[in-house]
Amino acid sequence: MNSNEIVVVINPGSTSTKIALYNRVGLVEDFVARHLQKDLDRYNRVTDQFEYRFEMLKDCLNGMLNGKGYSVVGIVGRGGIVKPLEGGTYRISNEFLEDARTGKYGDHASNLGSLLANKLAKHHGLDESYTVDPVSAGNIIDKAQISGVPGIERNRRGHPLNMKMTARKIADRQGIAYEDAKYVIAHLGGGISIASVEGGKITDVNDALMGMGPFSPNRAGAIPTRGIMDLCYSKPRKEVETLLSKNSGLKAYLGVDDLRDVFKLIEAGNEKARLVYDAFVYQIAKEIGAYHTAMKCKANGIIITGGIAYSDRFIADLKDYVGCLTEFFVYPGENEMEALAEGAFRVIDGKELALEY
Numbered sequence: 147m148n149s150n151e152i153v154v155v156i157n158p159g160s161t162s163t164k165i166a167l168y169n170r171v172g173l174v175e176d177f178v179a180r181h182l183q184k185d186l187d188r189y190n191r192v193t194d195q196f197e198y199r200f201e202m203l204k205d206c207l208n209g210m211l212n213g214k215g216y217s218v219v220g221i222v223g224r225g226g227i228v229k230p231l232e233g234g235t236y237r238i239s240n241e242f243l244e245d246a247r248t249g250k251y252g253d254h255a256s257n258l259g260s261l262l263a264n265k266l267a268k269h270h271g272l273d274e275s276y277t278v279d280p281v282s283a284g285n286i287i288d289k290a291q292i293s294g295v296p297g298i299e300r301n302r303r304g305h306p307l308n309m310k311m312t313a314r315k316i317a318d319r320q321g322i323a324y325e326d327a328k329y330v331i332a333h334l335g336g337g338i339s340i341a342s343v344e345g346g347k348i349t350d351v352n353d354a355l356m357g358m359g360p361f362s363p364n365r366a367g368a369i370p371t372r373g374i375m376d377l378c379y380s381k382p383r384k385e386v387e388t389l390l391s392k393n394s395g396l397k398a399y400l401g402v403d404d405l406r407d408v409f410k411l412i413e414a415g416n417e418k419a420r421l422v423y424d425a426f427v428y429q430i431a432k433e434i435g436a437y438h439t440a441m442k443c444k445a446n447g448i449i450i451t452g453g454i455a456y457s458d459r460f461i462a463d464l465k466d467y468v469g470c471l472t473e474f475f476v477y478p479g480e481n482e483m484e485a486l487a488e489g490a491f492r493v494i495d496g497k498e499l500a501l502e503y
């Protein structure tokens with residue numbers, strides 16, 4: 147095994163771009179480039195930030211590689227909102243790049259991941275670049291896609307990268323083959339997705355960006371149809387979209403979207419904050435229960451991950467509802483960088499074939 151062979155991993159977020167070098171054993175070095183809001187505000191759509199982020203990243207990467215004798219064997223970027231597709235490692239194609247760049251299926255910071263990986267790969271003389279389990283990836287079972295209205299399909303936009311990697315780790319911890327394990331997994335961050343992972347595949351998940359599932363720190367989740375209809379007739383489409391995907395949830399009720407700030411309000415005696423927090427936990431618990439039932443109550447565990455899983459108070463409150471269902475695991479934060487690196491190495495080492503978009 148050549149430990150000088152490096153995969154470069156890129157994960158663009160709304161205000162930062164993470165970059166890391168991995169060899170086959172694990173993380174070698176990482177860096178988070180933080181972007182000033184005033185710099186980002188100059189751009190209309192997120193992919194308009196491409197050149198700005200690319201220049202910054204190129205310099206960071208040069209600094210990380212300089213004089214260390216590494217050989218870059220692959221570059222992988224987090225895949226964004228593209229057409230609905232199966233989970234796995236994808237070769238980044240022109241069609242993929244076009245869909246990510248134009249935001250045909252949605253505008254999201256992670257759309258920059260494939261664009262940045264592709265250009266950096268060219269810069270390093272590599273023919274291929276990769277992405278793993280993009281936001282819209284999942285092996286959703288047919289019956290879960292039926293919405294109740296012909297012509298409206300249920301969307302699958304969540305956190306498959308982190309979910310699958312975390313489920314793999316928990317299966318290892320339980321001594322179960324990942325391919326046989328069944329989990330309900332909840333990624334609780336700025337966005338919230340709750341999924342069933344069965345046999346290493348995401349078989350059902352809500353749309354964390356626009357509808358279904360619980361409300362999140364600043365997104366709406368599932369809301370009554372009549373309310374949506376009234377909203378759509380009262381505002382332009384763009385405003386409705388912004389309201390539901392950026393200005394709803396905790397932020398809309400309480401003016402803050404960090405759970406730690408919600409706790410401060412509760413501690414200060416704010417009754418509304420207490421009620422909205424209770425509703426937040428309640429909705430997440432209900433959704434977890436629904437996914438457990440959808441797996442005929444046979445899940446090997448419920449896994450809670452994402453930034454909100456750092457909160458002991460939240461975890462205790464949630465466990466009070468769902469801890470009786472099956473084993474309960476908490477895995478705070480996320481494993482996205484590691485998942486990207488492992489997915490790329492599996493293809494580079496010929497253990498898995500790259501999927502075509």
Ligand SMILES: Nc1ncnc2c1ncn2[C@@H]1O[C@H](COP(=O)(O)OP(=O)(O)OP(=O)(O)O)[C@@H](O)[C@H]1O
Binds near residue numbers: 334337338363452456
């Ligand atoms: N110690 C903590 N206690 C309570 N909440 C926390 C704590 N640490 C982080 N959070 C919450 O985690 C959220 C951020 O989670 P995370 O970092 O996973 O989000 P993100 O990466 O911005 O979005 P996403 O996970 O949707 O990609 C914040 O809204 C904050 O409320």
Ligand SMILES: CCCC(=O)O
Binds near residue numbers: 303354355
């Ligand atoms: C849509 C899934 C990723 C996010 O929460 O932004």
